[in-house]
Every structure is written in structure tokens, then in C-alpha cells.
Amino acid sequence: MEPKRTTVRDLRRHNRSTLLSKLFFDGPLSRHELSQLTGLSAATVSNVTAELVEDRLIVEAGLVESDGGRPRVLLRVDPKYAHVVGIDVGETGVKVELFDLAMTRLAAVDHQLNSVEPDPAEVVARTADGLREVIEAAGVTESSVLGVGIGVPGTVEKGTRTLVHAQTIGWDAVPLPTMLRDQGIRLPLFLDNGAKTQGQAEMWFGAGRGARHAVIVLVGSGVGAAVITDGQTYAGYSSSAGEWGHTTIVYGGRQCRCGARGCLEAYAGAEGILDRYRKARGGRGVVDTDEQAALAALIAAADTSKTAARVLDETAGYVGAGIANLINLFNPERIVMGGWAGLALGEQWLEAVKRSTADHALRHPYEQTSIEMCKLGPDAVAVGAATLPVAALLDAGGDPRESPRSVA
């Protein structure tokens, strides 16, 4: 409805972006291969790569002899061109990790949070500390850091000020970037929901590689999803799309902590599973303050206890129906299952989940979809956050910090 904007030398930017992305994802390539893979003419590839080499974004990486003929010179993104930081702001702690452009981890720190409901000020302080610590530990200069990606629990609203809303931990309109600026952080910041950054990591380096339409499903204490449509993380109108955990799956059913009834999370989230088990045993459940240990105990008990096995079978049923809803609505080519509870369940119940999905999804879209386990685990939130500044670099086809080409 509003097809605005012009197009002039964005063309050059677009081609820089295309070539840079190809090199980043598909390793070292010769100019000739680049030309074939992108459809750009050899001349343009030469031209643009020369520019990228001059900008130090890419470097030559050895030659490959051909069967008679000039050997091709391989090009790749220079891992040392810049660094990126990924931060996982969780409910219990703040993880800060520093990577080079090849996404090799150079330093990492992990700060536990004292309070149960994390205070924004404490999170900001630990984040700023961690940022300084990893930069020092890795022995890099601050100016070499391209940007800082931050995965947060809750939704990120991008307006005049970027605000974080996290209903479950009581954050309402927390201006995290502004608060970090006040702590003296001057680096470019990229915020997104933690589930979305984890999904991004899985798409770039994990089970999602190669798919253009995928949903990364995360089952943990909470239940969430990252939806990728046409290669892009789907955000919706106000960046709160993909709230899979709070879709109604049992109308009028169990109370969820979000206030509604019958949410998927109330059945398939760790708390919901454990509570259903407790109820099934007439009040006596697995006793453990740590949800992860409790769920592990429940899974172990399934070998001998019929009740435990039934509760977990039912869980697979709910998860499968939830996945079927995603398939019916988004029609993805791949579903990737992750999250700590998802991983724990996946080992034995993946087939049951698939059966339930098949029972609840329409035949045609179901047959187009593969369901797989994730490859990266919950640590991927920080990696995924770190991909945000890299994605900005790739999209802009060059360093977004130096707006137009300063070195003419």
C-alpha cells in the first residue's frame, strides 16, 4: 500500500550484500564461483570484490589449482575484520560472549543474578560489566566491535525508544538500550527476543540451515517459537509474533500463568508437565526445587512408572498438536525442536510427537514438512544474538558504522 523509497546506488549496496553474504555462509569461494552462484557478471564480481578487499572486509585465502588453467583465488570474509558480542539476558543470569566474524568464540563470561525477579538495573549493570570484561579478556579494542546483540526474555518494541516487555518477570516498557547508554556503553546495540535469537542461531549454524520457511520450537520452562518466513525472522506488526506458548490448545482448560486458560504452555511447559504429573499421582509428584532436575527424574521414572509414561505421552500429544497448528498456519518446510525440555523429551518421545502432529495437521502441508531436533542447545541464545550485528553488516553490504563510503 505504501511502496515508497527510491533506488539508485542501493543497487551497488545490494550486490555488495549479495556477495558478502554468499562468502560468509558458503565459505571460501573463487570469483568465478561467486559469479555463477549469484548470477552477477564476472566483471561486476571483480569490481565489487576489489572494493570489499580494499575495505578489508574480505581477504584472499589461498589458491586452488584447476585442471589446466589459471588457478582460482579463493576469497573469504576476514574473521579479524571485526568482532561482535552476543548477550543472553536470561531470568537467572547474564551471559556475555565475544566472537570474531567467523563466529569463533574468543571470550565469555557468565554473571548470575541474585534476585529471582531480575531487576532491570541489576541486569544493565551486569551487562555493562560483562561487556567490558569480554573485550579485555579477548584482548581486542572496543573500536573493533561491530555491535552488540542482546537476546532478552519478552518482546522488544522498536519505536522512538526501544522498549522491552516481559510479562512473566514483571518488566513493563524497560528502555534497556537507553539504560545501557547511561552506563557508558557506546557500541551499536541490537535487541531481540531470546527465542528469536536462538532461532536465528539454529537457522545459520544448526538444524535450520538451508530452509527458507521454518519454525524453531522451544520447549523449556516457557514455550516459545521463532518463525522464519522466506529466510527472515518474522516479527509481525509490533515484534511480538510467534507467541506459540500462549495459543489456546484446550479451550477452557488449565490455567496458564499468562492469565488465560488452555494455553499450550500450561500443558507442555516444564511447570505444566510436572504439575500434571503431580495431579495424576494424587498430589504426590516429583519433589525438586529445580525444574530441570525434576523433569529429568520424571523422564527416568517413565521406564518403570505407568503414570509417568502416560503424562509424558500426553505431553508429546499436546506438543504434536501445537506443532500441527504451526504447520497448518505457517506451512513451513521444517520444524526444529529445541529448548531444554524439548531436548530432554526429544530423545525418546520424538516419534510420539511426530505421530500426534500427523494426526492433527492437514495431510498435504504435513507431508511437506520435516521435524527435526535442534543441534545447538540453549547456549545458542548468545550466538544468535551475536548474529544480529553480523546480519546488519551483511545486509548493508559493508560496515554500517561508516555510513557512506568514507574512503572514496
Next chain:
Amino acid sequence: MEPKRTTVRDLRRHNRSTLLSKLFFDGPLSRHELSQLTGLSAATVSNVTAELVEDRLIVEAGLVESDGGRPRVLLRVDPKYAHVVGIDVGETGVKVELFDLAMTRLAAVDHQLNSVEPDPAEVVARTADGLREVIEAAGVTESSVLGVGIGVPGTVEKGTRTLVHAQTIGWDAVPLPTMLRDQGIRLPLFLDNGAKTQGQAEMWFGAGRGARHAVIVLVGSGVGAAVITDGQTYAGYSSSAGEWGHTTIVYGGRQCRCGARGCLEAYAGAEGILDRYRKARGGRGVVDTDEQAALAALIAAADTSKTAARVLDETAGYVGAGIANLINLFNPERIVMGGWAGLALGEQWLEAVKRSTADHALRHPYEQTSIEMCKLGPDAVAVGAATLPVAALLDAGGDPRESPRSVA
């Protein structure tokens, strides 16, 4: 992951498309206004519009005097440049309508189908007949028809051959375009799901105008939805996205005609509503072979019968929960409710639907969404189908039939 393709004079095409779309949607505009609205320079606007005028796509449409200064010349898309046909292939009949480029209906025919489960061959024959009839009735030449949009029940798979799958009426991989070609139809064909074309109509001319993220929800005999993300109808990996009617809303609940249990359609589809009413009265329901009449009777009965009122209240509850799922997953800025049953319910139960939606959706995305009734009604399927060739024209920035500019 695969950022391919090149960009050369697609730039010109892009700008032609931008200007043409602006003129199409936002009525007559002067060159100056176009320049401001699109961000293109005045020179480029002059240049491109001159080309469009030469191609007879746009024409001058009077002047507007300004307060001192040269009066602006208004430009608009020439309605007579070409015609388009929209076809609504329904379960009971085939509607064929012919429009000019301003989407004014010039002719229409409606062929009833004899069989209950429509035979593809019969549909194709009636479609081909209708097409010839409207062209004759409108007194236009076949060569002036830009293309034919067809809305079909079921999903459209676009591969080497375009195939139609409609589980409910027993169509499995019906090659509709090929069959129409065999009937002597040579015009460009555009197929899509009927719900999606109706959604498109609502987005262009109805309650969806101006929204970039919206879901058009259709409640009738079946239950479906058209999802618009970022201004585009969302299709997914194999064009079967948006199957809202078969998402699970009551795990383990009522049997649905798709074979699964607890689908939204089994509760909120007309058949589901009537059957629930029948059950609530111990077997005695509204007796009528015509679903529309039966539902109207049920709605009328709600004034006096507590049972009828309760069944319809519950229906609003289910629909609301289903809409909440759409809001949580897609985070649209607008929900538009349509379909014949949706329209019938909407008059009295819209508030109840909204309450249920509020109860089941997360607060933040719910507050960003407005829920409205559709403006066009079920007749819009054909109009929406007719927009498909128009959309192709606008996207290409000119007549796609004459591939590159033949008149140099």
C-alpha cells in the same frame, strides 16, 4: 541463505511499479505529489510517467488549480487500458465476472453446478463457457483481457504444473490450468485459494485497506483465513498456509471432517455450530437442508431460546480463542471477520468474540490489534481473483504480456 539474482534495469521496472501502484491505489495524483509520496525526484517521475503515458497505461485526468502557480495535471491509471476476469469456483457454482482496470464490473455470469461434489471436468467446462460469455456480454476483445484470476476451494500447488488440492470435495492434484488450456483458453491464468483472493479483495477495497499486517478470517461452512504479512498474502512453503480452520483448539475434542479431532472448524464452522445445537437439544435441532437458512433460524431463536443463545455464545468463545491464536502467532495490526456465518454472527456477537479474544490473547499484541467486520461479503472472491492479474501488472510496472519493452 540464497541471496541470488542480479539487478540492472529492474531498477526502472521497480520505479515504474512504484508509481503505477501509487496511482492505482491512491486515485488521481499530480506528478509533484507522486514525487513527494514516492521519494523519487521530480525528473524521474516526469521521465517514467511519460513512458507510462506513451504505453497508454496512464492518462491525464483534468487539472487542479493551485493558489497561484501552474495548475497540476492529474494522472490516473486508464481504466480502459485492459480488462481482467475474476472467477469464483465454489462448491456449488462458478461465478465469472469481467472488470476494467478500475475494477468496475462490466459483466457477470453465474453457472450452477449440478453435482454435489463438483467434477473437475464440469467446472472446467462451465468456467470456459463463462469466460467466453462475459467477454461477449461486455463487448470487449479477448486480446484486451490482461489475465484471468481464479479462486478455488482448496490449496494451489505451484510447481512445473499448477495443481489444485481440495480435500473436502475430493479433488486431488487437479491440473486446472492445463485442463482450461485444453478447452481452448489461451489467456494468462492466475490461480489461488478462494479464501486468499477474498482476503486480497478485502485488503484492496474493504476493511483491510491501509494495513500491512492483517488476517482476514472467514467463517462459513468451512473456516479459513487469509494472512497478509507486510502487504503480501502469506503463502508459506507450498502455498497452503493459513489453514486456520484446522488448527486444534480443543485437544481431543469433536471430530472434524478433515479427520482430526478438536479443529476450530468442528466448533465454529456452520455445520459444527448446528450440530452442537442439535446435541444441546438432545437431538432435536433446527431442521433445514440449507445451512444458511438453518443458521439464520438458530440466530433468530436466540432471542427466545436459552439453549440457542448459549450455543451461539460458545461459538463466539471458540472464534475469539481462534482469533487470539492468530494474534499471538502473527501479531497483526488488524483482524477482519468475514464469511457468511461470520457476517451473520457479527451483528450481535462481535463484542462477545472480542471479549473472548481478549481473554485468550496476550495483552500486548492484543492491544495493538483492531477487530473489525469485513465490508465486502462473500461476493468478493471473484473481485479478489480479478486482482491477481492486476497485481501482476502493478508488480511488473507494466504489461507483463509484452515481456521487455517491445516498442523501443
Next chain:
DNA sequence: CGACTAAGTTAGCGCCATAATTTAACATCG
């Protein structure tokens, strides 16, 4: 009737991608 104002057009410039051509670096063969 000439100054003023706004719309629209023309001229010149720089940028960019393609195609054709040239240079470079090998392998193989007679």
C-alpha cells in the same frame, strides 16, 4: 501587464552492470 509562484521539463553528471577483450597462470603435447 509584469512580478510571483508552483508544476513540469531539459541538460549534464556520476554511477553501475554487461559484454567484449586482454592478461595471467597453469597443463599437456609433439
Next chain:
DNA sequence: CGATGTTAAATTATGGCGCTAACTTAGTCG
């Protein structure tokens, strides 16, 4: 062991495109 062929990469020539800036056109107003 140099001539020849082959493939990769760089260079040059060419044409298209949109932008800026100057200019023309067409009205109104004093």
C-alpha cells in the same frame, strides 16, 4: 621445452538510469 589450449581474473568500452540544477510553462495577483 616451447607451442598450444584452457580456465580464471582483470580491464576496457558501452549503454542505461536516476539525481541535481537550471530552465520553461502556465497560471494568479497586485
